[in-house]
Amino acid sequence: AQRVTQPEKLLSVFKGAPVELKCNYSYSGSPELFWYVQYSRQRLQLLLRHISRESIKGFTADLNKGETSFHLKKPFAQEEDSAMYYCALRQGGKLIFGQGTELSVKP
């Protein structure tokens, strides 16, 4: 069955520290993966998609098919990065989401 796993419920780092939010998936086929972010009191929004190979707000994510992972990384965390992050896998026309990781960046 297709599944997305985010093993960390909460990740707490200090400002300026590197950040890595983990995402593993199971999918039989060529996966299409996304990261969504929800800042406090805001709606869920797309952060980046692997197919675009983009960097948004300093975040990057590389698809590793061998490890079936799509970890989200940022070299220097900022306080404004504090939010809820969801990894998602596309299955046809719908998205399967992971459990979410709350990132807390302390000053």
Add this chain to the structure above:
Amino acid sequence: DVKVTQSSRYLVKRTGEKVFLECVQDMDHENMFWYRQDPGLGLRLIYFSYDVKMKEKGDIPEGYSVSREKKERFSLILESASTNQTSMYLCASSSGTGLGNYGYTFGSGTRLTVV
């Protein structure tokens, strides 16, 4: 420029009531979705629709139904609300199935409390 609008931000309903959650999008999207968001469980798909009058069950459809009479509107119905349906409900829409630019646009959510 709000694109996906959920009619209520907060709702409090009694056990056994029939509850309607409304979602409207103004982007002419074909696909619409209802998820519930719970801490530690992430987003779980309840129902979705790829076209007017079409609906498909998601992963947790029990206790829910949907209606899509017009392309822009997708309603979630709780036939007889129960306390375990207390949650944040998110509506989303997307256009087509093309590669490269696929993604959801979410509404701001409806926090439903069943007492």
